Amino acid sequence: MSATAAWIAAARARESARPDALFRDPFAAALAGPRGASVLARAEAASGGENPFLPVRTRHFDDVLLQAMHAAGVRQVVLLGAGFDARAFRLTLPEGATVFEIDRPEVPADDVPPRCGRRPVAAGLTACWQPALQEAGFDPTAPAVWVAEGPLDYLSEPSVGTLLRDAASLSAPGSHILADVFGTGHRRMPATRSSAFARMIRRACSRPRAGRRPA
Ligand SMILES: C[S@@+](CC[C@H](N)C(=O)[O-])C[C@H]1O[C@@H](n2cnc3c(N)ncnc32)[C@H](O)[C@@H]1O
Known part of the structure; x- marks a missing residue:
């Protein structure tokens, strides 16, 4: 399963652990695993923090x-x-x-x-x-x-x-x-272009049949 799937599962695991969680996903932590937690940390380091979206x-x-x-x-x-x-x-x-x-x-x-x-x-x-x-x-x-x-x-x-x-x-x-649809502008931002995290995302996008040109 892709790193991006593990990343989003890790975000759901963190939300689920909050006392005022918007939802509870009891499976998210196990599905995300250490890999998901690591990708989440790298995403937040690259983008400047937690994404409440x-x-x-x-x-x-x-x-x-x-x-x-x-x-x-x-x-x-x-x-x-x-x-x-x-x-x-x-x-x-x-x-x-x-x-x-x-x-x-x-x-x-x-x-x-x-x-x-x-x-x-x-x-x-x-x-x-x-x-x-x-x-x-x-x-x-x-x-x-x-x-x-x-x-x-x-x-x-x-x-x-x-x-x-x-x-x-x-x-x-x-x-x-x-x-949900993002504009293409965030792909051009220095923080999302230059980091190791950005390279990981570009690899996810450029897998066979992913349908997206590497940035
Ligand atoms: C950011 S994750 C989101 C996963 C899930 N929707 C969620 O919210 O947890 C993006 C997912 O889209 C899948 N994906 C991306 N491009 C795809 C493609 N061309 N064909 C099939 N799945 C694709 C990835 O494998 C990954 O599981």
């Missing part, structure tokens, strides 16, 4: 996802670039809910029973991932909540457009998409 993003996505599923009757969730997202394990989703987790091949948290149907889908987001999603049981005639928490930052602008159009083409009426 990360826990706020997770809490906001949790709230909108739960509202769509409990109040609006959606039963499918697709995590684009799932990483160590543990929503299938930590959220109370309605009966019949299925969480599809698209990422490069990996096996997170498999020894813990999920709280809903959980279908890992090993596929690249810049490849042709739609057949794999449908083979895993995704129903394009039923609404879904699509979640792109973080991965768009690792894709080129054309790849982001293609990904969102492809998701839209599989979205029945009543579907939602949750995504």
Whole structure:
């Protein structure tokens, strides 16, 4: 699993340990491991400190996802670039809910029973991932909540457009998409260009099929 996935899991672990946590992810610390803690420390050293955006993003996505599923009757969730997202394990989703987790091949948290149907889908987001999603049981005639928490930052602008159009083409009426998008300006900042951390991120972006040119 990628260093970036471990990094974000480490941020969720830290938030979960706070007495006034925005959410509790009891799996995040184990999933992040020492590697995640190390990448988080390097990210914060490179960027000037803790990024409060990360826990706020997770809490906001949790709230909108739960509202769509409990109040609006959606039963499918697709995590684009799932990483160590543990929503299938930590959220109370309605009966019949299925969480599809698209990422490069990996096996997170498999020894813990999920709280809903959980279908890992090993596929690249810049490849042709739609057949794999449908083979895993995704129903394009039923609404879904699509979640792109973080991965768009690792894709080129054309790849982001293609990904969102492809998701839209599989979205029945009543579907939602949750995504966060950074501008490209932060990639040009000296702190994010020059550090060892920045080199690690560039490697994550330039893996085969990652769809993003190294900066
Ligand atoms: C910053 S992590 C976020 C993970 C997760 N959404 C979360 O919030 O914890 C980005 C994830 O996107 C995945 N990713 C990036 N580019 C990808 C690609 N081209 N195909 C599939 N997954 C990709 C990485 O493997 C990583 O797990």
